[in-house]
Amino acid sequence: MTRDPIDRTGLRPEFWRRYPLDSLPRNEWEALCDGCGKCCLIKLEDEDSGAVAYTRIACRLLDLGTCRCGNYPLRRQLVAGCVTLDRDTIEGALEWMPRTCAYRLVAEGRDLEPWHPLISGDPESVHRAGVSLRGRMVAEYDVDEDDWEEFVIEEQV
Ligand code: SF4
Ligand code: SF4
Numbered sequence: 001m002t003r004d005p006i007d008r009t010g011l012r013p014e015f016w017r018r019y020p021l022d023s024l025p026r027n028e029w030e031a032l033c034d035g036c037g038k039c040c041l042i043k044l045e046d047e048d049s050g051a052v053a054y055t056r057i058a059c060r061l062l063d064l065g066t067c068r069c070g071n072y073p074l075r076r077q078l079v080a081g082c083v084t085l086d087r088d089t090i091e092g093a094l095e096w097m098p099r100t101c102a103y104r105l106v107a108e109g110r111d112l113e114p115w116h117p118l119i120s121g122d123p124e125s126v127h128r129a130g131v132s133l134r135g136r137m138v139a140e141y142d143v144d145e146d147d148w149e150e151f152v153i154e155e156q157v
Contacts, residue, residue, distance in 0.1 A: 004123040005068055006031055016106050016118070022087040029086070032106065034116045035123055036132040037067030038098040039085070042140060042148060052096040055151040056133055060140040067132045100131050 008031050012018070015028045024032070042057040061070040061079055069075050075082045085093060090103055097104045102112055112119050115129035127134045133153075143151060 004035070004066070004117075005072070006033070006035070006117070006123065008118070011118075016102070016112060021090065021103070021106050024087075031118060032102045034100070034102045034112075034118075034126045034131070035067055036098065036100065036126050037062055037137075038131075038133060039083075039101065040067075040069065041133065041137070042151075043096065044148060044152065053152045054098075055148055056137050056153050057140055057143050057148060057151050058133075058137040062137075064134070064137055064139065067127070067134050 007027065011028055011031055015024065016032060019028075037058070038054070040059045040062045042055045042059065044053045044055065045051070046053070058064055059069075059079060059082070061075060061082075062068070063070045071078055076084060083089060083093060085097075085103060090107060094104050094107055100113065102116060102118075105112060113129075113131075114120060115125040115131055117123045117125060126132050138151065
């Protein structure tokens with residue numbers, strides 16, 4: 001089975017309900033990610049409206065099996081458009097982040113869903129619930145940039 005890179009030891013109980021997002025220590029910040037990988041899908045922005053459309057094309061570094069970044073420590077050096085989500089960037093990113101994203105949910109005052117690994121205790125639950133696009137993505141290398149529009153997904157992410 002796939003490897004889960006998140007260390008969930010030493011987390012304060014229900015920290016996402018009890019402490020502000022911008023006060024979370026790094027281990028809790030990282031643990032908040034549900035591992036869906038949807039923020040790592042190629043997105044197309046409408047030049048006129050600024051609307052963002054998700055495709056099912058995965059960033060070249062995304063591991064299609066784990067839905068995790070293939071080189072998280074060096075991601076920004078390796079992929080120019082990679083956005084580091086942290087307490088400084090979260091507010092500007094909320095608009096285009098997936099609606100299911102745990103950072104977005106918490107920032108908007110909502111609770112995590114039952115399939116979140118912090119609730120279920122199982123990192124596979126996000127995939128079983130069909131929240132991630134595991135099994136439905138194509139690799140960036142396999143799609144010509146001219147064809148990206150054909151891979152826009154209609155569903156709300
Ligand atoms: S969309 Fe949010 S929860 Fe999903 S992988 Fe990205 S940061 Fe993590
Ligand atoms: S480089 Fe950035 S966008 Fe690409 S898989 Fe890694 S974290 Fe996601």
